[in-house]
Amino acid sequence: MTHAMLLPVAVLAAWSLVMWIWMLATRVPAMGKARMHPEKARHTRGDAWNALPSEVRQVADNYNHLMEQPTIFYALALALAISGAAGMIDVGFAWAYVIIRIGHSLWQATANKVMIRFYFFIASTLMLFPLAGRAIYILATS
Numbered sequence: 001m002t003h004a005m006l007l008p009v010a011v012l013a014a015w016s017l018v019m020w021i022w023m024l025a026t027r028v029p030a031m032g033k034a035r036m037h038p039e040k041a042r043h044t045r046g047d048a049w050n051a052l053p054s055e056v057r058q059v060a061d062n063y064n065h066l067m068e069q070p071t072i073f074y075a076l077a078l079a080l081a082i083s084g085a086a087g088m089i090d091v092g093f094a095w096a097y098v099i100i101r102i103g104h105s106l107w108q109a110t111a112n113k114v115m116i117r118f119y120f121f122i123a124s125t126l127m128l129f130p131l132a133g134r135a136i137y138i139l140a141t142s
Contacts, residue, residue, distance in 0.1 A: 005081040008094040016066040030056040062108040076131040085138045097127035
């Protein structure tokens with residue numbers, strides 16, 4: 001089960017890299033179009049950020065989001081994998097988390113209706129609770 005538990009970890013890491021490429025592919029041309037130079041001191045983060053179109057900011061925001069909460073997922077999935085006691089249910093929750101996070105990314109980077117995105121976020125977060133409970137149980141009783 002160790003390898004089965006690690007595959008969703010690798011997929012989410014790879015997805016984060018896909019979002020990084022998407023961010024780069026949208027941000028660099030938008031910065032050029034806005035005549036923004038990254039080393040110009042006259043642009044504060046807020047001014048520069050606001051000069052970019054919302055569809056560019058959405059992709060970058062999502063990439064940042066993939067560097068935030070998924071760290072909890074990575075820690076839990078790795079703890080379960082290393083314990084050697086991860087079961088199919090754990091793997092199922094891990095895959096559910098990854099699939100929902102990919103859906104969250106696609107939604108945020110395209111339509112970005114905030115309430116729908118919030119539902120994706122809540123659904124993915126709910127997948128972490130059983131993973132955390134199982135990791136604590138397994139590690140405390142082994």
